[in-house]
Amino acid sequence: MWVLITSLNTPDQVLTFPPSFVPHWQWQNYVLAWEAAPWARYFLNTIFIASTTVVLVIVTSALAGFAFGALRFPGRDALFLLVLSALMIPPTVLLVPDYIVLKDISWLDTYWAQIVPWGASVFGIFMVRQFVSTLPAELADAAEIDGASSLRYLWSVVVPLVRPALITIALYVGIGSWDSFVWPFIMTSSPSVQPVEVGLATFYGTNGTEWTQLSAAAVFTTLPVLVFFLVAQRQFLEGAFSTAGGLKG
Amino acid sequence: MLESRWGYAYLVPALLILVAFTFGPALFVVYISFFNWNLLDPALSHPVGLENFTRLLGSARFIGSLVVSLYFTLATVAASALAGLGIALLLNRHTIGRSTARVAVFTPYVTPLVATSIIWIWIFNPQFGLANAVLSAVGLPELQWLESTTWALPAVIMYTLWHNLGFTVIIFLAGLTTISRELSDAARVDGANAWQELRWVTLPQLVPTILFVVVISSIGALQAFTQFYTMTGGGPLGATTTTSYLLYQEAFVFYHTGPAAALAVILFLITAGLTLAQLRLGRNRGATA
Numbered sequence: 001m002w003v004l005i006t007s008l009n010t011p012d013q014v015l016t017f018p019p020s021f022v023p024h025w026q027w028q029n030y031v032l033a034w035e036a037a038p039w040a041r042y043f044l045n046t047i048f049i050a051s052t053t054v055v056l057v058i059v060t061s062a063l064a065g066f067a068f069g070a071l072r073f074p075g076r077d078a079l080f081l082l083v084l085s086a087l088m089i090p091p092t093v094l095l096v097p098d099y100i101v102l103k104d105i106s107w108l109d110t111y112w113a114q115i116v117p118w119g120a121s122v123f124g125i126f127m128v129r130q131f132v133s134t135l136p137a138e139l140a141d142a143a144e145i146d147g148a149s150s151l152r153y154l155w156s157v158v159v160p161l162v163r164p165a166l167i168t169i170a171l172y173v174g175i176g177s178w179d180s181f182v183w184p185f186i187m188t189s190s191p192s193v194q195p196v197e198v199g200l201a202t203f204y205g206t207n208g209t210e211w212t213q214l215s216a217a218a219v220f221t222t223l224p225v226l227v228f229f230l231v232a233q234r235q236f237l238e239g240a241f242s243t244a245g246g247l248k249g
Numbered sequence: 250m251l252e253s254r255w256g257y258a259y260l261v262p263a264l265l266i267l268v269a270f271t272f273g274p275a276l277f278v279v280y281i282s283f284f285n286w287n288l289l290d291p292a293l294s295h296p297v298g299l300e301n302f303t304r305l306l307g308s309a310r311f312i313g314s315l316v317v318s319l320y321f322t323l324a325t326v327a328a329s330a331l332a333g334l335g336i337a338l339l340l341n342r343h344t345i346g347r348s349t350a351r352v353a354v355f356t357p358y359v360t361p362l363v364a365t366s367i368i369w370i371w372i373f374n375p376q377f378g379l380a381n382a383v384l385s386a387v388g389l390p391e392l393q394w395l396e397s398t399t400w401a402l403p404a405v406i407m408y409t410l411w412h413n414l415g416f417t418v419i420i421f422l423a424g425l426t427t428i429s430r431e432l433s434d435a436a437r438v439d440g441a442n443a444w445q446e447l448r449w450v451t452l453p454q455l456v457p458t459i460l461f462v463v464v465i466s467s468i469g470a471l472q473a474f475t476q477f478y479t480m481t482g483g484g485p486l487g488a489t490t491t492t493s494y495l496l497y498q499e500a501f502v503f504y505h506t507g508p509a510a511a512l513a514v515i516l517f518l519i520t521a522g523l524t525l526a527q528l529r530l531g532r533n534r535g536a537t538a
Contacts, residue, residue: 059262064260072256076256088524092513092516096500096513125263182474201478204367226360237352240419
């Protein structure tokens with residue numbers, strides 16, 4: 001609330017103490033803040049990066065989760081343990097070596113660097129596997145008798161049934177990608193490929209004392225995430241619930 | 250279950266990404282940590298054995314960063330576990346308005362760190378901020394907050410709590426749905442008061458959830474970077490330089506790649522230790538229960 005009011009105040013009113021809670025409807029703060037940085041570019045970058053990351057994660061999670069949950073092949077359980085062990089390697093540890101890897105393949109300062117490394121999610125694979133392994137065995141038997149290939153079974157039987165899991169994964173990966181800062185901050189340097197969060201940090205670095213414009217920028221960069229969350233809050237909370245329940249066991 | 254030679258093919262996309270950007274680099278960082286690594290020309294790198302590690306262990310900056318990380322981790326984990334449990338118990342008891350309250354509590358968790366930490370910088374502004382307005386309203390002395398070596402870290406801790414508390418609450422709420430109603434009813438029939446019921450009936454059944462919350466939030470706290478970058482930049486005078494922040498400075502401000510890799514290895518060992526401790530504690534409980 002206070003942020004909304006500050007973003008609508010004149011600079012003089014912001015610098016009063018105790019803080020004033022009377023808004024003065026200075027909508028031009030938003031105009032000034034919007035014009036002070038390439039926000040449209042930042043927003044388009046974020047939307048592009050978040051949506052392509054989501055698509056990639058859904059594809060890799062559905063394929064791998066299906067294999068781990070519904071197919072039988074030698075070494076399956078060992079491979080699943082290997083995938084789970086990735087949870088022990090936090091992103092901070094990977095900043096330095098991945099920077100060098102991305103530098104070597106000339107991906108620094110590109111969209112690729114912000115999408116592909118995040119294209120496989122252990123959480124996503126785990127969740128699809130849990131869902132798939134609860135499906136009745138008769139489904140797979142029926143598919144086998146019908147002569148359906150495993151890919152066909154995945155696409156026309158499994159995917160529709162695990163849709164709730166896929167939606168939860170999409171929501172969390174989407175918000176995670178929208179909110180991510182450290183990775184794009186380290187791996188990119190040009191506003192032409194940078195996302196909103198990095199843009200906001202740059203804006204703060206250069207306009208750090210313009211509090212009315214700064215809070216306007218903080219508001220319009222947060223608003224899309226908030227609206228998105230409030231619209232989908234039921235799936236979000238159920239997702240957190242089922243993950244907590246699943247991991248505890 | 251389908252017998253399939255094609256199982257491996259389904260794993261290829263995910264494994265390719267994990268090997269290229271997680272497992273491979275994780276091994277690579279261990280390798281780099283034994284080198285004086287030249288970022289511009291790797292051919293000029295030369296092995297230095299354990300020197301990166303011994304230098305770190307002897308440096309005041311590293312030891313200082315461990316102290317800051319420990320302070321930050323203990324404070325955020327203890328406070329968010331206690332407050333999270335308290336709020337979850339409250340929400341669990343009252344059914345009216347619960348779903349609205351759940352959404353309200355969870356909302357800060359999905360907000361972007363850069364945007365909301367900028368707002369909290371303003372809250373902690375010594376001249377015009379809300380924090381000092383509250384302090385002076387209740388008759389307490391005003392503080393310099395982010396500009397003070399004593400209060401900068403508590404200020405970042407308060408912001409982090411605000412941001413993460415909702416996640417803890419949801420996990421505890423999920424845990425509370427799994428505990429047995431019969432046991433609570435039996436305790437009440439036997440004349441247990443609310444505190445006794447909580448202490449002897451509810452909490453023992455929540456131990457796995459508490460363990461999960463503590464380990465997950467400790468790992469998160471050790472990784473915390475964004476709020477430090479925007480709110481304090483590791484200052485004043487290194488008062489908020491955590492081990493993760495030191496890693497960033499070494500790697501991407503000073504380009505000391507070898508020492509930064511050694512820091513990453515140490516962070517990895519701490520994280521892996523915490524994860525294994527959780528698995529072990531969980532298993533021991535299972536064995537004795």
